[in-house]
Amino acid sequence: MMPVAKMMTLYMAAVVALSLGIGTADALQVNVAATSVECFSVDAAKYQHGISLNYQIIRGVADALTAELTDGKQQVVYSNQGPSGKFISPIGEEGEHTVCFKNVVSAVGDVVNVVSAVGDVVVGFSLHADDPTHEVLSNADAAKIRQVQDMEDLVYELTTTLDTVKDKQAYMKAINVYHEQVITSTHNRIILWTCVEAIVLAVVSISQIAYLRRTLEEAGSFMDKLLRSSSSASTATPAVYCGFDPTADSLHLGNLLQGIALRHFQLAGFRPILLVGGATGRIGDPSGKSEERVLLTDDVVSHNASQLLRGLAPVVDFDCPRTGAMVLNNADWHSRMSAVDWMRDIGRHFRVNTMLTRESVKKRLDTEQGISFLEFSYQLFQAYDFLHLHRHHHCVAQLGGSDQWGNIVSGTELIRKSIGKDAFGVTLSLLTTASGEKYGKSAGNAVWLDANKTSVFDFYQYFLRADDRDVEQLLKSFTFLELDEISEIVHEHSKAPDRRLAQHLLADTITTTMHGADALKGAKDATALLFGKADDKNAVTLTAATVKTIAADAPLISLHRDQVVGQSLVDVAVRCAEARRLIKGGGVYLNQTRVTSDALMLTPADLVDDSILLLRVGRRNNYLVQIDSEASP
Known part of the structure; x- marks a missing residue:
């Protein structure tokens, strides 16, 4: 199909020819592209009385346009440079004449002819075969040409505008299609990722539920597994032990957490063994320490050992015939071993490479101070404690803080290598403050179980000031309350945190357990006198005990x-x-x-x-x- 612009050009050429009053063979228009030449042949016989040529650029600009008329001998009869011109002359020679329009600029040098291009133009021209004196292009003809030129310009402008509008419409349509595709794609991706996220969350939730159920089942069956493994080989009551080095003359809250865990084992049918480190206390456990401990004298160790375990008396039961707690001192067996016997019977079962991988050792090796052989060998002493208790007291499990894991594993391996029996280890998370610092007697913020070192009032106040974020975990860790009861009090506490219901329950319960009901009353009376309202103070009778x-x-x-x-x-x-x-x-x-x-x-x-x-x-x-x-x- 012919383009619109080309059809309009041919139409305009016909209009020019008709408007000049001559045949289309005599009045024409031609497109002369830049740097090009357009030529037409003229029959001399037709113009034997004379010829007149009249031309004018009707669109475009080209001042260097050249019009030439050559005769049959290719000699230039007429040549003119400019946007318009006319020529009147008889044809003296027979043969084919040529009319050419050159849209070039010529600069003639010594050797070459350099041509520089100009713009495209449309030239309207006419040839007349009549009297040579005929004025070829009259004013009326010129006016008609200008009208045609204006019309052609208008048509060209309209055509260009239509093309532009069509291009813009096509562009906007393409943009709309693109936006719709982007929106659809984004929407589909959102739906897809939402579905994926929902599936992942569902899988994770199901996995977590399964893990929790499995963990609870394992925790519930752990005691049964220990009991079965121990009862199959002996009728003696299985025991579980926890060691306490006498680096102070009182235990602290971290030790109380272990004592409560021992009580749970006792309620499950195990005999708790509270092992005083009369021998290992003279060495010093490197676990959790960035530098070597200060060595204690034998007198200090002996004094601390005699006082140490009084703090756990309110927690574990020492009087039960079958599962009554025992207090032992590892100095009783370590003191009977010579260095040679110790190295031969214990040291041969350990590999230095494995000992170096223990976390307590690795941390100290990375410091400038390093670790001494004394502390490096501590894990062997603790491992032998486990072996000795397993042999003589049917101890099948060791309990300790999470920083004791390496030492506990050393004990289970020694039992397996020495007598081919299985033993178990249980670790508890270390008790930390809200800022993540460890509670302990060497951390500077210890809460002692001995009332002579931490008063009952301060002990009570410590739990009464517990952070809301920690109180639920503290209730689960330091009391024997049922979980449903704890959940209920925490729920009530959340409704009115300023009443501190959970903290009061925590402080009352643990203070009563450790120091008795009378001591709790004194602590609460003192709290009312110091911090209570007027009614609370008036309700308290001031006594010497309260004052103290x-x-x-x-x-x-x-x-x-x-x-x-x-x-x-x-x-x-x-x-x-x-x-x-x-x-x-x-x-x-x-x-x-x-x-x-x-x-x-x-x-x-x-x-x-x-x-x-x-x-x-x-x-x-x-x-x-x-x-x-x-x-x-």
Whole structure:
């Protein structure tokens, strides 16, 4: 199919010829492209009376357009350069004449002819075969040519505009199609990934549920497995042990967690063995330590060993005939072994390469200080403890913190290699603060089980101040409450966290377990006096025991009765390193009552149980004045 632009060009050529009043053979228009030449042949016989040529550029610009008329001998009869021109002349020679239009610029040099191109043009021209004096292009003809030219320009512009509109429409249609494809693709991808995510979450959830169920089943059957494995070889009660090195004269909360775990084993039919490290305590366990421990003297180790396990007496049962807890000291068997016997019977079962892979050893090897052979061999001593207890007390499992895993595995391997029996290890997650720091007696923030080292009041307050994020786990770890009861109290706590219901239950339960109901009452009375509302304070009777609970860690000053009764409070306060300025500022309290006058004289009625005064400066500085009737004034 012929393009629209070409059809319009042919149509315009016909219009020009007809409008000039001559045949289409005589009046023409021609497209002369840049750097090209267009020629037409002229029959001399037709123009024997003369010929006239008239031309004009009707579209485009080309000042260098050249029109030439050559005769039959190829001699130039007429030549003109410019956008228009005319020629009138008789034809003197027979033969074929030629009319050419050259759309070039010529520059003639010495050797070559250089041609530079110009723009494309459309030339309208006419040939007349009449009187040579005929004025070929009249004004009317010129006007018609201009009209045709304007019409052609309009048609060209319309054609171009239509093409542009069509191009824009096609572009917009393509853009819309592309956008629809992108939206559809994105939508499909979203649906696909949503489905994939849902499937993955479902699989993960199912896997987690299966894992939890399997874990609970394994945890529930672990005791049964131990019991079956032990009962098949012996009728003795199976035992589980946990070691405590006597590096201090009291246990702390981390040890209490292990004691409660031992109690759970005891309730499942195992005999707990509390092993005091009378021998290993003289070496020092490198687990969890970045530097070597300070070695303790034999006297300190012996003293600590004698005091150590009193803190677990409220937790484990020592009186049960079949599963009653035992307290042993590994110094009893290590002291009977010579170095040669120890190396031959124990050392030959261990490979140094394996010992070097233990986490406690690897961490120390990476430090500048390194690790001594003494601490390096600690795992062998602990492994032999497990073997000895397995042989003599039917101990089938060892319990410890997660940092003891390497030492526990050393014990199970020694039992397997020595006597070909299976043994088990159980580790507990280390107790940490909310910031992730480990609780322990060497960490600087220990809560001791001995009331002489951590008062009952401070012990109670520690759990009462537990973080909301930790209280549920603490209830599960440190109490024997049913899980349903814990879930219920945590749910109630979440409704009104400011009431601290979960913390009160935690503090009450564990304080009662460790120190008894009377000690709990004293701690709660002291809490009410120090931090309670007015009604709480009025409901508490101040006694010497309560005062001592409040000020258990306060400086204690012994004064004769005559140095207190009948003396001004200022004088007594000065003896306690405080002065009149604090009293005037309202910062001094006598037996939890604010003192408003510095002239207050003390009377026997101010003595609690006729024996004690409690002075408080500010909010936390307590001073305990013990009335000593035998002290000299």
